[in-house]
């Protein structure tokens with residue numbers, strides 16, 4: 484027998500799953516070199532944080548050190 488509590492639990496899990504999936508990934512951009520870096524990159528210090536899709540849209544390229552695994 485399916486109770487209302489079970490349905491609510493299912494909806495909560497589904498919501499959390501979808502919410503987690505739509506999380507925006509942020510990268511750090513270097514406006515001089517036109518490269519974007521990941522948070523753990525030594526070159527990401529003092530750089531501007533923007534969403535990854537914005538970085539790509541603005542013509543930024545992945546850093547070869549921290550982005551050797553292609554993020555796209």
Ligand SMILES: [Zn+2]
Pocket residue numbers: 519520521524525526527546547548549550
């Ligand atoms: Zn980097």
